[in-house]
Amino acid sequence: MNTHASVVIIGGGVMGAAIAYHLAAAGVRDVLLLERDELAAGSTSKAAGGVRAQFSDELNIQLGARSLEAFGRFGEEIGHDIGLHRVGYLFLLSTPQEVASFEAGVRLQNALGVPSRMISPAEARRLSPLIRTDGLLAAAFSPDDGHCTPEAVVHGYAAAARRCGARVLRHTEVTGIERQGSAITGVRTTLGPIATDTVICAAGAWSRAVGAMAGVDLPVQPLRRQIAVTEPVPGLPPDLPMTIDFTSSLYFHAEGPGLLVGMSDPDERPGFATDTHDRWIPRLAAAMERRAPALLDLRRTGGWAGLYEVTPDHNALIGEASTVSRFLYATGFSGHGFLQGPAVGEVVRDLYLGRVPFVDVAPLSADRFAADAPRPEVNRV
């Protein structure tokens, strides 16, 4: 094995794969991506696959919109089918506070070129016929959003990165980061040491441990989230939007002939467990009864659990460490990392190369918590 790399990327999820591709495609030589398991084995393959630009934070709108463009041309640019369904995201709103917050969000999104709009409960039901409109005040819809297959995106980027000269090693865990003073000199791995002066942490829910190897605090906590998949639903509209009852966080979208259904569980505590359990089902059933009772009749045929990688303000950590030279990070996406992968890949490439990225991510630095300058994202599921 070549025991030197110009840059070591830790983590083979959507972030690591997108970063590896963008670096290698920009001509960076000796790019090395290390994944301790299979590619996409972490949170990425557990995601619901939702892609959107409907956020409250200007940076997230821009990262989401840029990624939507990349997902749209993925087949052409990367040569891989990602099963993109541009069916839109529909947020159902039941309180005046939610409506006011989404109205402000839509204004900001429109100013940034995102074609989202507020719609009536009746129009929401025309778009998503399984819902009940009782108690609904309004909805927000953006037709450019949708969903696609997360692991296909990772495999596409990893294959494209390899074609551009990057090395991608699976089953290779990083166990330590070597430093001399503030400079990185290498990483220790289960395959042996690798000399490098640059490390990029894209280790998702496990980033805090990776940051600690370099002496950098990355405040990321793992939080289990579950998904259920249903039997086929006769007569499901082919363009059913990703539908989210914002008050309860119940969401669903078409998954093959059935539905993929998810919801947050306020009883879940931080931890790395990813086994499934049924403790969330009574709350899920209550939310369905209120907002989409037709879902109660559907048999559950499968499901899984995965980890959100959560930061204190539910927004990403993207930047370069201030205390360790050439330690970059892209993590803590708090439930919206899959959809930001393509854009963050570009941004991290530019940070690595010393170029000005298409959007200024300085407010997403991990240092914002010490500086008491959090950056909350409110439009989260």
Ligand SMILES: Cc1cc2nc3c(=O)[nH]c(=O)nc-3n(C[C@H](O)[C@H](O)[C@H](O)COP(=O)(O)OP(=O)(O)OC[C@H]3O[C@@H](n4cnc5c(N)ncnc54)[C@H](O)[C@@H]3O)c2cc1C
């Ligand atoms: C149920 C669920 C639904 C979701 N739905 C959506 C959605 O609809 N839309 C959306 O945008 N996001 C969604 N997300 C969030 C999304 O999955 C994550 O934000 C995103 O996948 C993070 O990607 P990542 O590459 O940073 O992390 P990961 O995919 O977790 O990749 C990190 C990788 O690092 C590897 N690793 C860790 N430590 C080491 C080490 N020391 N050495 C080597 N490798 C290491 C891990 O094995 C892992 O494969 C969802 C998440 C869950 C759990």
